[in-house]
Amino acid sequence: MSGGVTGRRWLDDLLRAAAFLVLGLVLWLVVPEISISWWPHPVDVGPTATALTITVASLALVLRSRHPLVSLSVTTGVLLVGVVGTGHTALGVVLCFADALYSAVLLGSRRAAWTVSGLAAAVTLLVALVSLADEGGRAAVVSLLNLGMLLAVPVFWGMEVRWHAEIADAERARAEQANRLAAMSRAAAVAAERARMARDLHDVIAGQLSAIAIQSEAVLSIPDADPATLRTVLASVRRDSVASLGEMRTMIGLLRADGSGDTDPRTAPAGLDRVDELLATARATGLDVTVSDRRDPADLVPAATDLAAYRIVQEALTNAAKHAPGSAVTLTLAQDDGRLTVEVTNPLVAGAPPGGGTGTGLLGLQERAGAVGGSITAGADGDRWRLRAVLPVPAPVGSTS
Incomplete structure (x- = not known):
């Protein structure tokens, strides 16, 4: 799934990052109360710090195709700043993290995708167990639901899309292989037919040249042959030689195969x-x-x-x-x-x-x-x-x- 990124893909990622930046800032300015609070009394860090976290998380998405794990690491770091440091996180940062997590599972290597999925499952389970021990079953269920939305949905979505893409790639590879095999089969059939035709024409030419040799020998063995006989024999020799030249040109045009697999019996060519x-x-x-x-x-x-x-x-x-x-x-x-x-x-x-x-x-x-x-x-x-x-x-x- 991983590979080089074209200029078009790079531009798409840049536009995607810009869109997340605009969306995150608009949500923070218009409805700041929907930011996620991790502590009962979060620290107010001011608008500049909040805008900076949204900007950094959005810019990390520029790397989602070329370096998906780096993009995920940056957005995870910004998210942890809110979880550990300030006690709250802007919704725009959460959206950027979810997109980076989805991209890491979809566009990273197979090993990286499974590693990220395993870490997401481990974090979800760990937080649920801690909540269960500290606050009881209800808190554990709430933690599972919240982390499910934050971690499980992007991971499962990315794995599903990746699975379908891998199936499509495999089917495409099989189709290409089948086309190559069909082309090789057609080429082999053409080569075999050309070789067979050339062998047939070889026998024709051999017969015509033999007739020329016999006719020439017959004329040479006749002492003082009359002009009419000589003319008749020479006309026949000329006709056979011209025909042989024509057949030879055809045979040369056919001799493109290497002659391998020549197992047909050598018989007089059919007509x-x-x-x-x-x-x-x-x-x-x-x-x-x-x-x-x-x-x-x-x-x-x-x-x-x-x-x-x-x-x-x-x-x-x-x-x-x-x-x-x-x-x-x-x-x-x-x-x-x-x-x-x-x-x-x-x-x-x-x-x-x-x-x-x-x-x-x-x-x-x-x-x-x-x-x-x-x-x-x-x-x-x-x-x-x-x-x-x-x-x-x-x-x-x-x-x-």
Whole structure:
């Protein structure tokens, strides 16, 4: 609870002290008879001394935030001057003491707060016992009530406010920790997805470079090859090399993860040509999958885009099996105007959270789509859940001369 005091807090304490000073002086001047008398015949010290005690007690409140125990010590000293020396205390001094006591319990360290509370309880009990021994039970009860107002109320009030503030701080810390863990989880999911994409593209590039090497070796092994054959092979080599360069640029952009946790089996990278395997797996889980494929088989798709589309279909079908088991799912594939569109819809199931899960799956798909310049939208559409991805399909480089 303790800590540095900002300029604003310091100003607040100064204004608070000024307010207590004005209030104490006004009460003393207007209704001087309401000052507290400790003895039957208090000593009259004159207006100057009374005004001085009010002023000193009020100025001590300037230190209530930065040095709450010092503020309490000063106001306690002024209060004891009245109790021990003069036999009476102005009401303004009592108010300043109560505020300093409250501030010490609220703003001091935990140890200081409990120490002050214990001392207040001990003083209250001691005075009650002395009154009981000297003047009987009635005086003891009166002493308990009076000291309860003077000591117990500020202490209990300060402890209550402090307790609620500590609970709020703890909840805030837990929320911040949960946010940090969620951010770390999202970052780990993104890094893992990027590493997985880079591995897939590595296999694509390796295959393209192998094809270039084989074609080059074949041309070199043909003696006196005719120009038409040479041109055909060189055009194929150029096409594969340009495609490899494009895939390499994409892979370099993805290699941000450190590659840790690389436990996926090394297989040929998947694409939409293997979507039937996904459909078979989905149907085996009980999904009723309907496919609408509006693509032209002659249309070419870059490897990175093909991989992204495959993973999007895979994740969408997995989510449908998890959150809408046994439902009717529709998969639509279309390619026109330089765009590949993948859309998967399934019914919303009552009681299931929209989208379900932690969201890292969708986050990974967004990374997939974003890496190839595309976008993904997912959400409820009426009584169905719809995931739609739009991926750009640039014209093949080097396809025409």
